[in-house]
Amino acid sequence: MCLAVPGRITRISDDNDPLLRKGRVDFSGIVKEISLAYVPEAQIGDYVIVHAGFALSLLGPGEAEASLQAFHELAEFQDKQ
Amino acid sequence: MADFEPNCPLPLQYDRIVMAHGGGGRLMQQLLDTLVRPVFRNPVLDQNHDSAVVEINGTRLAFTTDSYVVKPLFFPGGDIGKLAVCGTLNDLAMSGAKPLYLTCSLIIEEGLPAADLQRILESMQQAASEAGVLIVTGDTKTVDRGKGDGLYINTAGIGLIGEQVNVNPSAIRPGDSIIVNSDLARHGIAVMLEREGMNFEHRIESDCADLSGLVQELLQNGIEIHCLRDLTRGGLASALIELASASRYEFELGESALPVREDVRAACDILGFDPLYIANEGCFALFVPESQTEAALSVLRRHPLGAQSLAIGRVKSACSQGRVVLQTPIGVGRVLDLFSGEQLPRIC
Amino acid sequence: MSLQKAFRDPAAAKRLSAAIAAITTRPWNIMEVCGGQTHSIIKYGIDQLLPEGVNLIHGPGCPVCVTPLEYIDKALAIAALPNVILCSFGDMLRVPGSRQDLLGLKAEGADVRIVYSPTDALEIARKHPNQEVVFFGVGFETTAPTIGLAAYQAKQSQLNNFSLLACHVRVPPVIEALLDSPDNRVQGFLGAGHVCTIMGCGEYVPLAERYRVPIVITGFEPVDVLHGLYACIKQLEEGRFEVENAYRRVVREHGNPAAQQLLRQVFEVVDRNWRGLGTIKHGGLALNDDYRDFNAERRFSVDAIATQEPVACRSGDVLKGLLKPSECSEFGVRCTPEKPLGATMVSSEGACAAYYRYRRLQHG
Numbered sequence: 027m028c029l030a031v032p033g034r035i036t037r038i039s040d041d042n043d044p045l046l047r048k049g050r051v052d053f054s055g056i057v058k059e060i061s062l063a064y065v066p067e068a069q070i071g072d073y074v075i076v077h078a079g080f081a082l083s084l085l086g087p088g089e090a091e092a093s094l095q096a097f098h099e100l101a102e103f104q105d106k107q
Numbered sequence: 108m109a110d111f112e113p114n115c116p117l118p119l120q121y122d123r124i125v126m127a128h129g130g131g132g133r134l135m136q137q138l139l140d141t142l143v144r145p146v147f148r149n150p151v152l153d154q155n156h157d158s159a160v161v162e163i164n165g166t167r168l169a170f171t172t173d174s175y176v177v178k179p180l181f182f183p184g185g186d187i188g189k190l191a192v193c194g195t196l197n198d199l200a201m202s203g204a205k206p207l208y209l210t211c212s213l214i215i216e217e218g219l220p221a222a223d224l225q226r227i228l229e230s231m232q233q234a235a236s237e238a239g240v241l242i243v244t245g246d247t248k249t250v251d252r253g254k255g256d257g258l259y260i261n262t263a264g265i266g267l268i269g270e271q272v273n274v275n276p277s278a279i280r281p282g283d284s285i286i287v288n289s290d291l292a293r294h295g296i297a298v299m300l301e302r303e304g305m306n307f308e309h310r311i312e313s314d315c316a317d318l319s320g321l322v323q324e325l326l327q328n329g330i331e332i333h334c335l336r337d338l339t340r341g342g343l344a345s346a347l348i349e350l351a352s353a354s355r356y357e358f359e360l361g362e363s364a365l366p367v368r369e370d371v372r373a374a375c376d377i378l379g380f381d382p383l384y385i386a387n388e389g390c391f392a393l394f395v396p397e398s399q400t401e402a403a404l405s406v407l408r409r410h411p412l413g414a415q416s417l418a419i420g421r422v423k424s425a426c427s428q429g430r431v432v433l434q435t436p437i438g439v440g441r442v443l444d445l446f447s448g449e450q451l452p453r454i455c
Numbered sequence: 456m457s458l459q460k461a462f463r464d465p466a467a468a469k470r471l472s473a474a475i476a477a478i479t480t481r482p483w484n485i486m487e488v489c490g491g492q493t494h495s496i497i498k499y500g501i502d503q504l505l506p507e508g509v510n511l512i513h514g515p516g517c518p519v520c521v522t523p524l525e526y527i528d529k530a531l532a533i534a535a536l537p538n539v540i541l542c543s544f545g546d547m548l549r550v551p552g553s554r555q556d557l558l559g560l561k562a563e564g565a566d567v568r569i570v571y572s573p574t575d576a577l578e579i580a581r582k583h584p585n586q587e588v589v590f591f592g593v594g595f596e597t598t599a600p601t602i603g604l605a606a607y608q609a610k611q612s613q614l615n616n617f618s619l620l621a622c623h624v625r626v627p628p629v630i631e632a633l634l635d636s637p638d639n640r641v642q643g644f645l646g647a648g649h650v651c652t653i654m655g656c657g658e659y660v661p662l663a664e665r666y667r668v669p670i671v672i673t674g675f676e677p678v679d680v681l682h683g684l685y686a687c688i689k690q691l692e693e694g695r696f697e698v699e700n701a702y703r704r705v706v707r708e709h710g711n712p713a714a715q716q717l718l719r720q721v722f723e724v725v726d727r728n729w730r731g732l733g734t735i736k737h738g739g740l741a742l743n744d745d746y747r748d749f750n751a752e753r754r755f756s757v758d759a760i761a762t763q764e765p766v767a768c769r770s771g772d773v774l775k776g777l778l779k780p781s782e783c784s785e786f787g788v789r790c791t792p793e794k795p796l797g798a799t800m801v802s803s804e805g806a807c808a809a810y811y812r813y814r815r816l817q818h819g
Binding site: 028029031033053054055056057058059076077078 | 300306307308309310311369370372373374376377379453454
């Protein structure tokens, strides 16, 4: 369960209460105001994973690339065997 | 274990009509098959096509009617008026007919701003004159406030079918190419994103358009059209499943080849929709013999409504009930099934 | 975005499935806990890329499936009251209660609305100050913070015409219950990536150690699922049983501290009945005492509704992988997707509905 998709923060509107912090998130051309209550560290330009109108986590592009690289090495390893 | 379509969850049998009965999925088929068709049964109705083909004094006419309910009345790329004209023109065109005349019935909710009604009527007139058809008769009713969503429109239409033309599910043959003229799912997503409570900003416009000119281009260029189907409610998947079961063939599609715009795909990902099941209003599936694929594509691509035309699949061998097999992006075949009703935004 | 595409890449999927085939020496039963993963497996046909004998058991991770019948009945009872607007996620509207579903009730005139986010329901409450707006919130630890924040905001702004029918469930206790069952057949788990995004990986470490099962936190794109399966089978083949994070681009070791804090502020851990599985100790979250004024069960006095599930349904055994759906005597007879007896036939992510459709398409 728990459908969640990545999008990029394009604007942030701060509030005195950090739980009311919001941002505009761009999902490949679809833009929606999303709650940033749970990603207090998020900055404009960051990618976040969004579920039911809330950003739940910052997406780590470094980690994603590392995973993809690992799959590649895995294949080379298999090929050699 | 992969030959089914997740659609969470499945419904009860209802003793009252629910919204999903109009959603283009399994419940609508059930409603038609168990309630509507048995009452009216006759050979013309049993053609089971977008419009009925009737013969009068040796002349074949396509005849169709459709009612339009859409929230909101104005949406990016169109409004209910343009939709009511184009939709009925398209139903006629799917029989290979050249549309001639339309009717227009308005059911207006008390309180609708007259300026809105005027804008909608002008939009109808514009779409009709662009298609070269006349709106020749109609009717107006009003209902109490709260008993309608502003405005419902019904249009009916007739068109003329040329002598050599036989566009029909029964003309589908093994080896036929399946072509679409445009990218998928734009209308349904454009309207959904405008609904109250959605609050999305986007640049997705409905693909709402009259396809009859494009169909006439194909016929005039000698393309042998076996079948045409408007990909409206229920989208590409529902239309093809219906045709596969009517013709009793297996159709094969490649999921990676299906044209869906990036932003439309993103909207589908957010809402948990499958673009294959989302409505279009300016998109058809065209069946032509394999040898005519390139010729058909080149005719289509010369027309603004066909610039993005693509072959997306083909008709394979006969198969007892007919089915549509989708090759997923990772190279596995999956049988497509009808949804129960309209897709609802989901969290899981 | 391009990263998302990279995790749907057919070449990467082929590489991973070849790697899985190369390391698999015997049959394994692996449960994907999350309905989202089941969805991906079925949508892309991932199970068909696996070697013979690797058996995927579809777990209880579809909140729509496991929400107990009594909560559907409570939602129906509230929605039927005059002057109430009941909001929920789209997927809850077709779940059958004892007599009907919310869509059916809407057809009879009830004001039932689909929202994308619980905070959209707050907006509806602000716009309709003279009506009672109730959000029917279901879901796992992923969704609970979104509903928790709606409760928090309602309390902060004293939005007194808003309340919540909250029926949240927690994943670790149900994994424990499955593993505790004497006839458990599950040898490894794909953990629910988005649940762990909130809660982190720590809760699973004692489970992996105590029951000697690998638990691999897994994402949802086809390449993610294959990556999770590869890591899980590798552990099984090597005799290891660790908690491993195969969804590092999203899941952090300790999860999301801000969301965890809000969960503690708004909810308390309770025992909860799961449709098909019975009462799971500590298996749910309920609004705590500070938020009792926003609890729709109290406000509309529906806490007494206690519906029993049909006894004939053996979906619990199906969820544990003990019974094939087609082996159940009610399957396809008294229990079909249109008239489901229990959880696994309610949702077509459920194993029974999957078997039902598959069989129909095969022989139809």
